[in-house]
Amino acid sequence: MKVLWHLLKEEYRFHVSFSSRFAFWTFPLFSMAGALLVVVSYFKITQSMEEERLRFMLDMLMFLYGLSVGGFAFMGREAITKRRGKYNFIVATPTFLPLRFNQTMLGLYLRDLTFYQVLIMLPLVIGGLVGLIFSPMTLVEAGMLFIPMVVSFILALSLSFLLSVVFVRSPLFFAAGGLLLVAWPVFVHVHFGDGALALPPYLITASAFAGDWAGAVFFLVVSLFTSLLMVLTAYMLVPRIWSDVTISKRNNIAGALNTFGNSVMGTLLSREYVELRRSWAALKMALSFTVPL
Structure with a gap:
């Protein structure tokens, strides 16, 4: 708890x-x-938009937001291998303090889970409860609006954590996992006629509005259990001890200077170009956009 604080x-x-x-x-x-x-x-919004579509959009919005903040393994590895100016990060301390790397990585997950729940989700819930004073919406209806949003965020955060850890361990397995992630909603859409059913938190709302409260509780438990399972899997995949890997790189600065020139600006552009290639920045940016899509 002290490390988390x-x-x-x-x-x-x-x-x-x-x-x-x-x-x-x-x-x-x-x-x-x-x-x-x-x-x-x-209720004014739902007059011009289907209620199910609105709720799915809100759930998907929080799901995509959770995916965007969950790349802990990328950040954890770069925090160790690179120093950001005057900053040093706690996740880098296992390299020189008696802490296990997988524990600090789990701490990163719990940190972002707690941090963004307090920063984003808690204000959303408070704002929704205050809005009930000025709206005919009932407390149960508000709960069915915000609970799936919170669960969607947790599910996406856990999924992003697992995907980033898998990528650090094996890009090949990451590619396979990415294909499965894309194939899952396609499979659901083909067999059930609605790709939205691939998102378990959305099924909480769908079941509740159909009067199936047992189904709503079931999908809530499934969503939380799936999140826990992904976190535990990622935790087991993270090495207990971080060992630096020496990687040799070709000296591409000469070729870059030939392209951008030997001026001050050309030298700076050449350096940035080489750094971007060595850090696989293009692939990471592509993944940041393609995984949510």
Whole structure:
């Protein structure tokens, strides 16, 4: 718990370092205001949009957001192999302190789970509850709106954690997992006629609105159990001890200088070009866009 607390403080300080405390704390206020507006205007929105589509869009929005913040293995490895100026990260401490690397990586997952639940999801729920004062929506209906959103975020965060760990261990298995991830909604759409059914948190809402509360509880348990299973799998795949790997790279700076020139700007562009190629930045950016799609 002490390590988790320090990880949370580290995350807060890192966010504040490139924005400000004021900008940081206004974000939960915007989330709260957005949830309040959604609840207050919910029945007006559903007059022009199908209720099921609106709920699926909200669940999918939180699912994509969870995917975007869950690349812990990428960040963990780069935090160890590269120093960001004056910053050093707790996840890098197993290289020189008696801490196990898989424990610190699990700490990263718990850090982001706690951090973003408090920063985003809790204000959403509070804003929704305040909105009930000005809306005919019932507490049960609001719960069926926000509970699947929270579960969607947790599920996506766990999935992203697992995918990033698999990629660090074996890009081949990552590619296979990515294909399965894409094939799953296609399979569901072909056999059941609705690809939205591939998202378990959405089934919580669908079952509840159909009056099947047992089904809603079942899919809630399935979603949380799947998240836990993915986290435990990722935890077992992370090595207990980090060992630095020496990788040799060709000296491509001369070829880059021939392309960009020997001026000051050309030298800077050549250096950045070589660094981007060595860090596989293009592949990581492609994955960041293609996995959510």
